[in-house]
Amino acid sequence: MTDTEPYAIELKGISKAFGPVQANKDISLHVRKGAIHGIVGENGAGKSTLMSILYGFYKADAGEILINGQPTPIPDSQAAIRAGIGMVHQHFKLVENFTVVENVILGAEDGALLQPSITKARRILKELSDEYELHVDPDSVIEEISVGHQQRVEILKQLYRHADILILDEPTGVLTPAEADHLFRILNGLKEQGKTIILITHKLREIMEVTDTVSVMRRGEMTATVQTADTSPEELAELMVGRKVLLRVDKAPANPGEVVLDIKDLRANDDQKVERLKGISLQIRAGEILGIAGVAGNGQSELLEVLGGMIAATGGSIAVNGEQIDLTGTSSDGQSRRARGIAHVPEDRQREGLIMPFMAWENMGFGYHHDPKYQKNRLFMDNAALKQDTAEKMERFDVRPPNPFLEAKNFSGGNQQKIVVAREIERNPDLLLIGQPTRGVDIGAIEFIHKQIIALRDEGKAILLVSVELDEIMSLSDRIAVMFDGHIMGERLPSETDEGELGLLMAGVTKGAA
Incomplete structure (x- = not known):
């Protein structure tokens, strides 16, 4: 020009x-x-x-x-x-x-x-x-x-x-x-x-x-x-x-404890009856983050959905803290999972994490409306208590604007994500399932959400992280499992691998085959 x-x-x-x-x-x-x-x-x-x-x-x-x-x-x-x-x-x-x-x-x-x-x-x-x-x-x-x-x-x-x-x-x-x-x-x-x-x-x-x-x-x-x-x-x-931002994740080495999640030979189909999980076996211990790397569409979504009670499994077993979870579909729902200490931040906040025309305080109660602190009696919820709880969570998680009465659709993407993350993390879960935690989220909110995930790990919680962002997987995870076509291609320690090796595994290529 x-x-x-x-x-x-x-x-x-x-x-x-x-x-x-x-x-x-x-x-x-x-x-x-x-x-x-x-x-x-x-x-x-x-x-x-x-x-x-x-x-x-x-x-x-x-x-x-x-x-x-x-x-x-x-x-x-x-x-x-x-x-x-x-x-x-x-x-x-x-x-x-x-x-x-x-x-x-x-x-x-x-x-x-x-x-x-x-x-x-x-x-x-x-x-x-x-x-x-x-x-x-x-x-x-x-x-x-x-x-x-x-x-x-x-x-x-x-x-x-x-x-x-x-x-x-x-x-x-x-x-x-x-x-x-x-x-x-x-x-x-x-x-x-x-x-x-x-x-x-x-x-x-x-x-x-x-x-x-x-x-x-x-x-x-x-x-x-x-x-x-x-x-x-x-x-x-x-x-x-408007301030210096830490672009890398600052965390101490993990201190894994007892096995919290034990998955054996898990199988599941999608809506079209196509098998998406083909014998998945994984373990996650207290105080560690297991990251799942893979190109979208290779079974990661179905893994989260089965664990979160959104779809039934067709085979295999899942144990949380040593107790088996019913996967037949009769009680495999989100409510029973939450009762077992599992919290779930879904991959798509707008379709699965929030009801967009509902207000922030209403969204903050979803899945936890049976919590005794939100109940006046057996018939009615204590909406005032839920609104107050929402205002406190919004302040702690820096949701902008901190208005419990604003509809979810009127918050920016990053603040929508903070509402979902606050709702799930604040339940003090034994196991956190978190999918695409920073998709469509700005740099300041990314730093904040990463800190919350690390803090939960340091409190001794088990975390299953699914993300298509390889740098996020590399920086947050204590161990990395790579999925391809419904299979686990292998597990790696972040300190002993790189994006090149992970990329090959994500394409279904093992080092020997390469």
Whole structure:
């Protein structure tokens, strides 16, 4: 870009309030054409609100938007599309039982007859797929393709609508490391073709790897914009949080005690009756963290669901503190698990951990509503006690805003996660099951959640950790078990392995076979 060439995007003095909450305050931003521009900040910093204004979901209370140097009012998303702006949301906007090509033309049909639109779209999709390495079968049904391919469909949707500016909101939150690497190759290809990309992410490694420039937001304000080559993860973390942040997990060696969880030859099927656990055997002792590494879809979810009482097993045994758990399905539910001292932070907080339209205090009681301290008598709950307990937990876990009466859907992702983690950890469980503990969570909340997990371990509790983030597995775990295709490929000590060896095991390759 020359000094005289206009910016692809200019935001001048953008402000937006939701009642008393000032989400954006007098924000100015300049994004060069053909660049990948990162935006980082804690959950609730105002990143998504700012991009929603740029994409026409919200109308700013004040300020001006310029696209390619021209003042451009954007009252709605159709105006954004006409201005050449496309947005790929953190939670995809796809119709799951439609095909790829049907999703791509949805809302962009050429007329009442769909067949000409589908024929045209299929041709254009092939051209776009070849040009940008977005290889997706146009006739595949969305629910039958991987999450990584679904994301490519979202990008294809925007390119089909002639987007020159792409906004990606936490694009790797649901991707495996390999899928994330492929996405970055796609983004660099788009950049080489002259597209302008805004990347919202909390993962500083991704910012350092793929962006040209990065802007930092904190509490609704833009605090800094720097060239990526001139900064570091430590500096960005401090700019985001306003203090120095420990980017590595600080923990003492484990001091394992008695066996808490003993799994033998565990088998289970998914909803389609496909066997997902194929004879799993594991042990976890008091005072240790066993991390489960693996590419998503290799049985880790089913392992957590069986242990948490969400699905029945088809074979094998589970003992907690030496006592067998009934796996027949008659009493294999979450309530009986909690009575046995098992707490569960599920992988998907929005689908399995919270009821989004319910208030924080209502969510804090889920699964524990029979707790005597929440009961007035046998017929009625003591809601006042639950609300007070929620307020105290929110303060201890730094949930923002600390409002028990706010609906779960109105908290940022990181604060939603803190509500679930607070509810489960504060029950003083013997065994904590925790899946994807920091998915979609900002750097400050990651540090906090990691400290809570380590503190629970140091209190002598057993922890089963499932995460697709290899660096999280490596830094938190005392032992690592690798899953592939429903099997345990092997166990390793973090000090005696590396990401290369774990990656091979995750692909089903043992060292001898390699």
